[in-house]
Amino acid sequence: VDGPVRQRSLWQHNLALVLGHVGAATPTSRAEVAAATGLTRATVSSLVEDLLGAGLVTEVEPAPRTGAGRPATGLVLNPGGPAGLGLEINVDFLAAAVVDLTGAVRHHVVHRVDQRGRPPERVLADVARMAAEAVDGVDLTVAAARLAVPGLVNGDGLVRVAPNLGWRDVDVPGPLAAAPRWPALPVSVDNEANLGALGELAAAPTPPSFLYVSGEVGIGAGVVLDGALFRGAHGWSGEIGHVTVAPDGPLCRCGARGCLEQYAGQEAIMRAAGIRADPMLSADVAVARIADLAAASDPGVLNALRAAGAALGIAAAGVVNVLDVDTVVLGGSFAALADWLGSQVERELRERVLTADWSPISVRASALGAAATVVGAAGAVVRDLRAAPASWVNALR
């Protein structure tokens, strides 16, 4: 109970309700929406007019019917309606994606350039250029942008720290807005694993609650509870990379001992596998090399992945014991290594989760793999639009 329900919020609520039904079962008809929602036909018709006028819904030819009566006009989400722009800054690449209102990916570009040590304003100028190219490259109105960074982000878009980029207290929205090519969109900034989790939620059939663990140079997590991302008190949830695996383990960059990143981060896996770190080798090439060696049964690599999977399983088991989520999704570079990591993670979960005897925990690779974050970022814009269409409808009036 958070406010009175009066006429205005009633319209907002029911507008979202109708759009939700159109999105869930397309094509549908006004009559079917009325039956499913319990709203009167007149109310549904009026709300559908609002949605048609704002370009959120479109009409399609009815399918031929064998029964009696005139077939109803079908309603679908408008693939030409407002779209979302996703942007991603990661340690060794930048990415942009556009997702349309139906959730389809309409644009996806990755630039593989190491971002370590580059001044943030240079990085953000490149991001602004990629955003402009994405907006120009699709025949859609882009409603807003969401930018993923591998670090701790405040609600106002200040990046408190992105350790593997070397960023500390970097303002993002200001420099973006000032960049010459920036396409003047509202932008919000979020953690990359959070957006990867949202990508997974949109792309794959998932249970309402799951733990998404993203391996990049660092390790992050997105915690999805009851169908929504759980952000925590400051928006800093998901720091699974710094969960203690062994209290007296190796010293981590963060100052603590035995953090998960020291066992299952990319550098730790390379080190354990005896592969020399090569600054010229981008992370995705390094991951592909690890996967190739594992596929060729290289004993050193297999041992390294076993150890990483066990550590990942110990950390995940702690989360599952406390939250009772029944699915762990391996994302980022862990998705490419899931064939080797998965069984170890499952083994630790089976042994360490108290309730595993009653209900097994499912472990699987992300459906979107490395694209989860940037597609999830774009999809998050669309998700927000579909959940609260009233502001878009009002903005066009």
Add this chain to the structure above:
Amino acid sequence: VDGPVRQRSLWQHNLALVLGHVGAATPTSRAEVAAATGLTRATVSSLVEDLLGAGLVTEVEPAPRTGAGRPATGLVLNPGGPAGLGLEINVDFLAAAVVDLTGAVRHHVVHRVDQRGRPPERVLADVARMAAEAVDGVDLTVAAARLAVPGLVNGDGLVRVAPNLGWRDVDVPGPLAAAPRWPALPVSVDNEANLGALGELAAAPTPPSFLYVSGEVGIGAGVVLDGALFRGAHGWSGEIGHVTVAPDGPLCRCGARGCLEQYAGQEAIMRAAGIRADPMLSADVAVARIADLAAASDPGVLNALRAAGAALGIAAAGVVNVLDVDTVVLGGSFAALADWLGSQVERELRERVLTADWSPISVRASALGAAATVVGAAGAVVRDLRAAPASWVNALR
């Protein structure tokens, strides 16, 4: 968006809204409720009539006013309105409590008898008798009962396992309903740490999200997120006692190695302190003895508490890293030992939580101490009633 808002649910929503305002600022007036909620005075008056008729709200004499105009009649939650019955089965005690609609504790009884090895139906017959005495002992209508058990509970009240009681797959509502003295109340069953967390939420000023860790013979947790208990996929959240502290640590009853219970459970503390386990010694007496020895600076006990606090801090740090909750509440027997455990827990959080540099994590003892669970159980009934008063109002019509 989970359903259409129509007249009926509008009434339910606004009824809860008005009751919420009466509960939040008492005494208040119809005019103040109208101003705070944005509802019309006529709507508020009609809703207040419904609440008065059902005994949820009562009128009080207005305070003398210095300004002009007739002072408004005050509205308060009715202390004589429907109440909640809390019941608790724990390893070495049974407890019952009644909480009235305002949240005041009106009855609280604890029977210190070891329950280990007793047949569940005997335990439940005792609980039924305590319930009857509680209902008879207060001059209130008890609306429903909530029963706490130290174990994994299904939604239908089946206790899957309560390891320290030795229960497995024990049906609770059936035998309770069949017990001769049971006062024929609707009853639901929940985990003790979950209800302790709800007790804390109701009794003390807490942030919207916190981790409540309850030490008894076992260790459980209640995870409160955005003001609500998070139960997980099966209602089995909060098993922090089985979070791994050290992967190769001592073998736990659950079959895994290095679980938190093996470092900070009561038996582990006693063992580390060199105090011989005495089956005649009830847990609360044992805890009091540990606290006395710690207060007298017994070095063995201080070392044992330091080790327990460190383990508790390592497990709590994992939860805080993943969920970004900023408060850890020490409940159950940990409340009585908080003077010694707290600083160690804080130290590990400071070292192991990535974001601790930006925002410190607060650690404190439960406001209700050992009574948190049974008072929380009774309060949970009242909380549900206050959040959704429509069914109570309708039942009386």
